[in-house]
Amino acid sequence: MKKHFSAKAKWLIAIAVLLAVLVTVAAALNAARPGESLIQTMLTPFRSAASGLVRQAERYYDYIFKYESLEAENKALKDRIVEMEEDVRSADSLQRENERLHRLLGLMEEHEDYKPPVPAYIISWVDSSWKSAFTIAKGTNAGVHEGLVAITEYGQVVGLVTEAGPNWATVTTVLDSALGISATVASTGYNGVVEGALATGSQGLLRMNYLPTDSVLRNNDQVLTTGSTVYPRGLIIGYITDADFDQTGVAKYALLRPAAELDELEQVFIITEYDNQ
Amino acid sequence: MLKHFHLTKNQWLGILKWSLYGLLTLLTLLLQTVVLSRTTQLRIKPTPLPVLIVCVCVREGPERGGIYAIVTALLWCFSGADYGNLSVAILPVGAILSAVLCRAVLTLRFLPTALCAFGVCLLNASIIFVFKLILPPTVALDNYWRILLPGVALSMAFLPIQYPLVKCISRIGVRDAL
Numbered sequence: 037m038k039k040h041f042s043a044k045a046k047w048l049i050a051i052a053v054l055l056a057v058l059v060t061v062a063a064a065l066n067a068a069r070p071g072e073s074l075i076q077t078m079l080t081p082f083r084s085a086a087s088g089l090v091r092q093a094e095r096y097y098d099y100i101f102k103y104e105s106l107e108a109e110n111k112a113l114k115d116r117i118v119e120m121e122e123d124v125r126s127a128d129s130l131q132r133e134n135e136r137l138h139r140l141l142g143l144m145e146e147h148e149d150y151k152p153p154v155p156a157y158i159i160s161w162v163d164s165s166w167k168s169a170f171t172i173a174k175g176t177n178a179g180v181h182e183g184l185v186a187i188t189e190y191g192q193v194v195g196l197v198t199e200a201g202p203n204w205a206t207v208t209t210v211l212d213s214a215l216g217i218s219a220t221v222a223s224t225g226y227n228g229v230v231e232g233a234l235a236t237g238s239q240g241l242l243r244m245n246y247l248p249t250d251s252v253l254r255n256n257d258q259v260l261t262t263g264s265t266v267y268p269r270g271l272i273i274g275y276i277t278d279a280d281f282d283q284t285g286v287a288k289y290a291l292l293r294p295a296a297e298l299d300e301l302e303q304v305f306i307i308t309e310y311d312n313q
Numbered sequence: 314m315l316k317h318f319h320l321t322k323n324q325w326l327g328i329l330k331w332s333l334y335g336l337l338t339l340l341t342l343l344l345q346t347v348v349l350s351r352t353t354q355l356r357i358k359p360t361p362l363p364v365l366i367v368c369v370c371v372r373e374g375p376e377r378g379g380i381y382a383i384v385t386a387l388l389w390c391f392s393g394a395d396y397g398n399l400s401v402a403i404l405p406v407g408a409i410l411s412a413v414l415c416r417a418v419l420t421l422r423f424l425p426t427a428l429c430a431f432g433v434c435l436l437n438a439s440i441i442f443v444f445k446l447i448l449p450p451t452v453a454l455d456n457y458w459r460i461l462l463p464g465v466a467l468s469m470a471f472l473p474i475q476y477p478l479v480k481c482i483s484r485i486g487v488r489d490a491l
Contacts, residue, residue, distance in 0.1 A: 038449065040375065049378035049406050056402030059390060063398060075391035079342075086343040160343075164395030165358045166445050166452055167432045171346075171393065199393075206393060214448030219377035232450075240356070291340040299351065 043170035045093060073201040078170070083159040084173050091302060137294055139186045153187070154178050156205070167233065169195070169213040171204055172304065179204045179308050186304040192272045192295035193217065193261060194304050207304065210242060210273065210294055219244060219273050219289075222258040226251045230259065230273050240272050242292040245282065251280040253290050268310045326486030330447035333482045334369055338385055341365050341475070342392060355416075356460055357451055363437055364457035365403055365475050367430040369409035369414050396441040403440055404483040416445040425471055434465045 062071075098106070156172035174180045186194040186207045195209035208215055213232040220227050226247050233243040244259060257276040263269025274292035282289045314330035320328070320438030341362050349357050364387050370378030382405035389404075438461050446453045453471035 040413045044375065045375035045379055045409050045413065048376070048383065052379075052383050052386070052405035052409075053402045055387065056398055059387075059398040059401050072391045072393070075388060076393065079392055082343060083347055085346045090348055141438045160346035160360075162395060163350040163358050163360050163395060164441075165356050165464050166441075167395045167455075169393075189466065213452075283328055 043297070060242070064254050072199075074260075076201050077206045080132045080159065080171075080173060083171065087157065087159040087194045099147070107280070151307075151309035153307050154180055154182070155303055155305050156186075158301055159204075162206075167214075168209040168298070169206055170301075170304075171206055173204065174306070175201045175203045175205050178203050180306050183266060183308045185271070187271060187307060188296045188301070189303075189305060190295075192271070193267070194298070194301065196266065197306065203211070205306075209298055210296070211240065211298065217267055217273060219259050220261045220262055221247075221253065221276070222250075222255070222260050223256070224252065226253070227262060230292065240294075241277065242294055244276075244290040244292055245287065247288040247290060248278075249281065249286065249288055251288055257289075258295075259292055268307060315379055323486055328487040330482055333485070334381065334479075337475075337478060337482070338388070341471075342389065346392070347366070357443075357467060359471070360434070360438075361468050361471035361475065363400070363434045364430045364468055365479070366404050367408045367433050368426055368472070368475050368479040370412045371421060371426045371429060372479050373412075374416070375409045375412040378412050379405055379409045385414050387408050389468055396444060400437055403437045405430065406434065407436055417467045419463065423472075423476055426476060427469065430472060431465065431469055434468055438465055 043201040048172075051074045074269060138200060154174055156178075158170045162171075172180070172186075179278040180197060181200045181254045182197055186197065193210055193211070196206045196215055197205050199206040199207045200216075209232075210217065210230070211232045212245035215232065217230045218227070219230040221244075228247045229242040230242050230244045231286045233241045247253070253276050255276055255278075258278065259273045261267040261269060261271045272295040275292045276290045277293050279288060281287070340395065343360055344445075345360055349361075362385070366382045370382050372378070386397075386401045386404040390401050394400060407429075411426075411433060411454060414426050415421055415429060421430075438459075442452070442461055446454065
């Protein structure tokens, strides 16, 4: 064994440990950025090319295998639109529902205050099971910087830009437990904080905490952003699927299905500027 | 002046070999981050890169393989890996020890390599998981069985593809050297 465990191998082990310590210290001092930025910038063209190929392959796959399911989905969506239109017609007697609908319809008006969002394709996903984040092919050169919100074309919240380089940026999604979004239940006005629910073992769902114990929550109630310096008001976060009392018993929580279908995302839109009035 | 840059056939073959390793590493990283990491519902994300690092280190030996492991672990860390700083130490140390173990006790065959790769992947993922248990935002303990172990097992599914490729690349230049 000793014969194979040369001095050079021992040195390499020592170097690896030293490098790990250096990287950790540099990250703590925020000095690892140049190294990370360099590697991410170098990888971006390869990732863009690879994700382009994957998108093309997916299109062919969908065309061949998913035509029938898309047709069924289209029919279901049309039925849902009819149902929702009926709801709209019958909603005027309920003031709360009116407000919710007003918010829904007003979303587009609010968007008039936005500077046109920056469209960006997703080129890679973070490969950890404990994090939900992806890299987009737009960065500081296109006006994308940390702290900006990523949405879908329907005004659904996707996540927040947490890192940015010249031609890339990392978006941490709403499913990640690191994000906390101030939110309100559209139909009733209850306020709470929405976080990713991975920590509590509910994968693919969000958790809305700090709701009043007497709050009445219904399935499929829409949850929107309340508006802050980071998140514009009225963006759709998700729909309530379940609710219960939290461990302390002094507050309720609700589990939400994210509005944005993160698995199906190809492109996101970054809101670079908005009027927070 | 060009005379100084003259390379022997073996040196050219060495450059070809390490370029192919580099290409394989890049392809694995792209596969891992562009294709395999897309899923958000199951949350099980396989990471074939650590498996490749162990494979190359076992085939190339603790010295040359160790340098490759350090460089690749750094690349992975800077490409945005979660807790990549821990992997910078764990993966090269694990890969070097695997190479030594395979040469001294086991053999340079598929099964010993698979055993070592599984051990290193599990160790890397487990140490990161311990940090995830302690530091916020924390994760639930049962995720170890529900997400981590299936993830490591899925990562190992790439070994039957990676191992023959690494074996072929590692043979470049060997006959000429003999």
